[in-house]
Amino acid sequence: MPASGTATRGADGDAESAWVQAAARGDVAAFEALYRRHSGRVHGVIGRLVGHHGTRAEDLTQEAFVRAWQALPAFRFESAFSTWLHRLAVNTALMDMRSQRSRPQHDGDDDALDSLGQADSAGHATALSMDLERAVASLPPRARMVLVLYDVEGWKHEEIAAELGMAVGSSKAQLHRARSLLRERLGEAAWLEAGPGDLR
DSSP states (O other): OOSOTTSOHHHHHHHHHHHHHHHHTTOHHHHHHHHHHHHHHHHHHHHHHHTOOTTHHHHHHHHHHHHHHHHGGGOOSSSOHHHHHHHHHHHHHHHHHHHHTTSSTTSSOOOOGGGSOOOOTTOOOSHHHHHHHHHHHTSOHHHHHHHIIIIISOOOHHHHHHHHTOOHHHHHHHHHHHHHHHHHHHOHHHHHHHOGGGGO
């Protein structure tokens, strides 16, 4: 959320650019302003990727911002800061998920929805959105990753395949699987009403 709710979008962008430049020079207060603005969305995407298991999303959100602080001096303003930060957050979650692969917990079993997931800090307050969040959180990890990256983050199947080390056809199959599971869990009417776009 912007530091000042009354700021116009243009002034907002100028303020963010100034914060990014100052933070890149080591200004901690400027980086804290960036953290306050972007932490909710970063936590949201990381939580969706890892399934909101315990404090893992919070820990990875902190790790993403530590990595951002370390990498900021090399930021070249070739893309928006929010785009750069978002990609860094996704990569942080994906690296963690790769390291978790050999561990047995959360290995893709279709657990009951009750024990998994919650609405993220971006504030999706309706029951339908909460149901959608829980349903996404309960998906098998690879299907969940493909769904979030494709439907929510807007990645192409080629990008997903390269990032996750799978064939493009496998990425498409995992997306189909994820959508089918969500339809089953939410019911066709709720799925059509909500759709993955509600996760943005």
